[in-house]
Amino acid sequence: MAAGTGNSIIEIAGVTRDFGSFQALKGISADIREGEFFSLLGPSGCGKTTLLRLIAGFDEPTSGTIAIDGRPMADIPANRRPTNMVFQSYAIFPHLDVAENVGYGLKTRRMPRAQIAAEVEKALEMVDLADYGRRAAHELSGGQRQRVALARALVMRPKVVLLDEPLSALDKKLREQMQVELRELQQSIGITFILVTHDQEEALIMSDRIAVMFEGRIAQLASPEELYRHPRTKRVASFIGVMNFLPATFVSRDAAGVTVDVTALGRVTIPPALVPAPLDSATIDTVGVRPEMFTILSDRVEPAERATPGTVTGNSYYGDMTYYTVQLDGGAAPITISMRNTAGRSVLPSGSRVSVGWGAESIVLFE
Amino acid sequence: MKRSGRGTSARWLTIYAVAYMVFLYAPVVLLPLFAFNDATVVAFPLSGFTTDWFAALWRTEALVDAVRNSLVVAVAAAVLATTLGASAARAAARYRFPGKGPVMGFIMLPLVLPEIIVAVALLVPIMQLGLSLSLWTVIAGHVLICIPFSIAILSSAFQGLDISLEEASLDLEESRWGTFRRVTLPLVMPGVISSLLICFTISLDEFMIAFFLTGTEVTLPVYIWSQLRFPTKLPSIMALGTLLLALSIVLLVVAEWLRRRAARRQGIEASAIGGLM
Ligand SMILES: Nc1ncnc2c1ncn2[C@@H]1O[C@H](COP(=O)(O)OP(=O)(O)O)[C@@H](O)[C@H]1O
Ligand SMILES: [Mg+2]
Numbered sequence: 020m021a022a023g024t025g026n027s028i029i030e031i032a033g034v035t036r037d038f039g040s041f042q043a044l045k046g047i048s049a050d051i052r053e054g055e056f057f058s059l060l061g062p063s064g065c066g067k068t069t070l071l072r073l074i075a076g077f078d079e080p081t082s083g084t085i086a087i088d089g090r091p092m093a094d095i096p097a098n099r100r101p102t103n104m105v106f107q108s109y110a111i112f113p114h115l116d117v118a119e120n121v122g123y124g125l126k127t128r129r130m131p132r133a134q135i136a137a138e139v140e141k142a143l144e145m146v147d148l149a150d151y152g153r154r155a156a157h158e159l160s161g162g163q164r165q166r167v168a169l170a171r172a173l174v175m176r177p178k179v180v181l182l183d184e185p186l187s188a189l190d191k192k193l194r195e196q197m198q199v200e201l202r203e204l205q206q207s208i209g210i211t212f213i214l215v216t217h218d219q220e221e222a223l224i225m226s227d228r229i230a231v232m233f234e235g236r237i238a239q240l241a242s243p244e245e246l247y248r249h250p251r252t253k254r255v256a257s258f259i260g261v262m263n264f265l266p267a268t269f270v271s272r273d274a275a276g277v278t279v280d281v282t283a284l285g286r287v288t289i290p291p292a293l294v295p296a297p298l299d300s301a302t303i304d305t306v307g308v309r310p311e312m313f314t315i316l317s318d319r320v321e322p323a324e325r326a327t328p329g330t331v332t333g334n335s336y337y338g339d340m341t342y343y344t345v346q347l348d349g350g351a352a353p354i355t356i357s358m359r360n361t362a363g364r365s366v367l368p369s370g371s372r373v374s375v376g377w378g379a380e381s382i383v384l385f386e
Numbered sequence: 387m388k389r390s391g392r393g394t395s396a397r398w399l400t401i402y403a404v405a406y407m408v409f410l411y412a413p414v415v416l417l418p419l420f421a422f423n424d425a426t427v428v429a430f431p432l433s434g435f436t437t438d439w440f441a442a443l444w445r446t447e448a449l450v451d452a453v454r455n456s457l458v459v460a461v462a463a464a465v466l467a468t469t470l471g472a473s474a475a476r477a478a479a480r481y482r483f484p485g486k487g488p489v490m491g492f493i494m495l496p497l498v499l500p501e502i503i504v505a506v507a508l509l510v511p512i513m514q515l516g517l518s519l520s521l522w523t524v525i526a527g528h529v530l531i532c533i534p535f536s537i538a539i540l541s542s543a544f545q546g547l548d549i550s551l552e553e554a555s556l557d558l559e560e561s562r563w564g565t566f567r568r569v570t571l572p573l574v575m576p577g578v579i580s581s582l583l584i585c586f587t588i589s590l591d592e593f594m595i596a597f598f599l600t601g602t603e604v605t606l607p608v609y610i611w612s613q614l615r616f617p618t619k620l621p622s623i624m625a626l627g628t629l630l631l632a633l634s635i636v637l638l639v640v641a642e643w644l645r646r647r648a649a650r651r652q653g654i655e656a657s658a659i660g661g662l663m
Pocket of ligand 1: 038043061062063064065066067068069070
């Protein structure tokens with residue numbers, strides 16, 4: 020997952036955007052690196068599209084600055100920015116065929132016709148639409164329209180490709196296939212991609228780095244692994260995947276790490292490397308544990324640092340996985356545990372008494 | 387009881403509809419009938435077939451002038467009304483601005499005002515300003531009454547236009563003017579043609595405003611009106627009317643055909659991009 024050169028291609032500094040009395044962006048700062056796959060992830064209405072449109076130049080920030088490739092973009096209109104957009108609706112020109120759509124921007128640049136044809140052909144090959152040049156726009160399926168929109172952007176050789184929920188209109192199978200293809204394409208051509216999505220799984224699969232946004236602010240900006248393993252807030256933690264929250268109280272902080280008393284699990288010391296630097300340890304009131312970080316220990320005794328007794332209160336079978344709800348002895352709310360259905364492991368019925376294994380390393384602290 | 391009641395009202399509705407069509411269109415059918423009738427009096431029974439009345443039209447110099455005047459006025463009014471209508475329709479579809487409702491209502495007003503009021507209302511300030519009446523004043527009047535039709539047709543065309551198409555064009559480095567030429571215009575073209583043809587047709591047979599605002603150069607309807615005083619000219623007028631009728635029908639059919647063809651080519655529902663039919 021090596022991401023680009025590490026140089027910034029886009030610098031966003033203190034950007035706000037007001038619509039009347041409503042502030043859609045409340046101070047966004049972020050550096051996007053050259054060649055990386057960057058995602059803006061957040062629930063609908065959090066301002067992702069607004070931010071993308073500011074970068075593309077369809078809209079102006081109320082305050083703050085955006086620089087692309089070192090140049091401030093304040094007075095530069097959309098048609099002179101080195102970015103190209105794949106619209107949520109795809110915005111395929113309905114009166115032009117596929118080749119004319121893809122060649123639209125090259126024609127704007129007054130490139131000779133033969134050269135346009137060659138470039139268009141290359142771009143269509145890149146998105147697996149080699150023989151579709153003469154198709155009318157309305158003869159395309161959703162997935163094909165998405166590819167045409169992508170080819171139309173890529174053919175311009177932009178510094179940055181902006182994608183606004185490009186896969187949300189596709190069905191699940193196609194969407195998952197396109198996630199992989201889009202990621203591979205981005206890596207092979209090495210252009211910076213900025214993807215807007217509300218689908219956390221999509222962001223995790225495709226991105227080098229993700230900015231999680233809530234209500235016009237970036238809540239956390241990190242790699243997928245960092246976000247999943249070390250979410251900074253409860254809100255980020257529950258937006259990305261599933262997280263069990265257990266009430267906890269702070270005990271002490273020293274060279275060994277942060278010690279807390281956790282309901283049902285008991286006293287735990289979290290090693291210093293896993294304690295986020297800006298965390299104010301005195302305000303810790305909750306810890307989080309991912310469902311797969313718990314194990315239900317079988318009779319054959321698997322290794323676990325610690326074990327806590329409990330009772331199975333429900334199970335959902337997913338084929339490869341089983342999700343259990345377990346009431347820990349002395350715990351308030353039931354927790355969720357996911358178990359891989361490996362050979363010899365059968366689904367435990369409700370009411371089974373079990374021993375739940377866990378380790379201090381998988382515990383996330385929240386203020 | 388109920389069923390028979392419904393049957394009765396359905397029958398009355400049918401009778402009403404048929405009577406309505408007869409009253410509306412029977413006089414129109416009479417027009418070509420007498421235009422080809424070999425007699426100077428317009429009366430039954432018909433006495434024979436002739437095309438003399440049509441031939442006579444070409445030899446009447448004043449008539450040819452009137453036709454030319456009418457064409458000039460109609461083309462100018464159609465182009466101006468459609469240009470202005472397109473601007474207003476786009477503004478209405480794209481922007482929110484203070485007083486939009488009242489402004490749009492004001493522009494649409496001539497649609498419901500009696501033409502004689504529009505005509506007199508225009509005549510007074512023209513006289514006050516000391517401007518002379520000419521084809522230009524007629525054109526101005528016709529633009530005024532055509533704009534509402536143009537807006538009605540073009541608003542739906544602009545409302546159906548996805549804003550992101552224009553943004554996509556800008557994003558692909560095209561200028562605002564280039565975007566208008568390469569994306570906006572082609573996409574609203576069916577509406578534009580529809581508007582041009584309908585404004586042309588409206589202007590071509592408009593009498594009241596042309597009558598009040600024209601100077602020495604008369605348009606066709608005004609010429610026809612002046613000829614009605616001479617009974618012997620009546621069959622000629624019938625022939626002329628027949629030609630105008632045919633032209634109107636052809637224009638409207640062409641307008642609708644173009645619109646549907648464009649809609650089909652773009653795979654859009656014909657009703658989605660506007661038109662009067
Ligand atoms: N042009 C606009 N005028 C007024 N409010 C807007 C406008 N564009 C977006 N908003 C508001 O800003 C917020 C963020 O919108 P958006 O960026 O589209 O969210 P999303 O994260 O779903 O893409 C929403 O509450 C939306 O209603
Ligand atoms: Mg959005």
